[in-house]
Amino acid sequence: MIEKLIAFSLRNRFLVLLFSSAIFVWGVYAIRTNKIDAIPDLSENQVIVFTEWMGRSPQLIEDQITYPLVTNLQGMPQVKYVRASSMFGMSFIYVIFEDETDIYWARSRVLERLNSLGNALPDGVVPTMGPDGTGVGHILWYTLDAPGMDLGEQRAIQDWYVKFALQNVKGVSEIASFGGFQKQYQISIDPNKLSYYKLSLPDVMRSVNSNNNESGGRKFEMSDIGYIIKTTGYLKSIEEIENLAIKTQNSIPVRIRDVARVEMSGESRLGIFDYNGEGEAVGGIAVLRYGENADEVIDRLKEKMKEVSKGLPAGVKFNIVYDRGELIEESISSIKTTLIEEMIVVSLIVLVFLLHWRSAISIIIQIPITIAASFILLNAFDISSNIMSLTGIALAIGVIVDNGIIMAENAYKHLAMRQAELNAASRGGSNV
Structure with a gap:
């Protein structure tokens, strides 16, 4: 031959x-x-299912969320094994597929199983799938250099402006925010006052929920003009929440401010992000999508950052902490x-x-x-x-x-x- x-x-x-x-x-x-990267992607072909049920202990998370999800996700085609982890307020399920399985086919199979759960989980608990990125998909970390701006404002800029802009970059699976404070209205209830007015926590929750929504009306025409009727009821300030009536006693309304203190604060945190020992910082992590060219995606991100910088407040700029492009x-x-x-x-x-x-x-x-x-x-x-x-x-x-x-x-x-x-x-x- x-x-x-x-x-x-x-x-x-x-x-x-x-x-x-x-x-x-x-x-x-x-x-x-050819795709260019610094290190080979040897991570497993996995789909992550994340479920949040804040305030619950790890044992309760394990019994009512993790166990039902694991038993439901087992037995799918081309699945090697299912791993799980339960912690305070959160549950993580890792569904590991065969190496040759298409990742988006695998994600669709997992989504089908999640949709078939029915009433297996507690009310209000909705499991979500993690990003379609790999275990080595963290290609770029950045922080916001904002002298004189508090951490809550920085996190608001990151979550409501920077994140949405950078997520549109081709090849980016997710922009994960970190650091700072996520602003929220907090109602601190005085149990003694609640007992004095003969009220309960569900009464306060019912009052807030019922007054924080919109409802639609009907459309009618008058003088050849169509009008749409609707009621706007979203809460927009601390004062509005304080003035909500919980119930009426002897023709006198009992309001939120009578039994609780309302304030603007940050969500409870389990850790902080410190940059070079100079204090806390706020930023994000760019996660690479499966099968994308890391070098090209990093270049697109940097170009997008230049564009996004034009819309940032005066004095605020990007500070790249980790750039795999240099590596x-x-x-x-x-x-x-x-x-x-x-x-x-x-x-x-x-x-x-x-x-x-x-x-x-x-x-x-x-x-x-x-x-x-x-x-x-x-x-x-x-x-x-x-x-x-x-x-x-x-x-x-x-x-x-x-x-x-x-x-x-x-x-x-x-x-x-x-x-x-x-x-x-x-x-x-x-x-x-």
């Missing part, structure tokens, strides 16, 4: 050169389109330099030791063609250019050259033997 292939190649040199050129051009295109550039640059140096050194060694420029060129040409062809396979198997894949290519250069040298030496040996036979035959004929 090999002899026939060699014979065919020798008889059709133009076709071999044309095929090699096509492979090289295709490989160059593959290099330009990617340094890693790829280092590997590229190594590859080029290896190619130059190997070429010089081949020229010096073979002392035959035609044989040396045939061996040297194999290096760029083989490297270019390897990127075709990387794209075919959806493998990014990272430290591990490029290092493997660099290590393989020695094997490529060794094969070329062996073939050249073997060809030279057979040619020398054939030439010796021809010389012996010619000398024999002359003697006759």
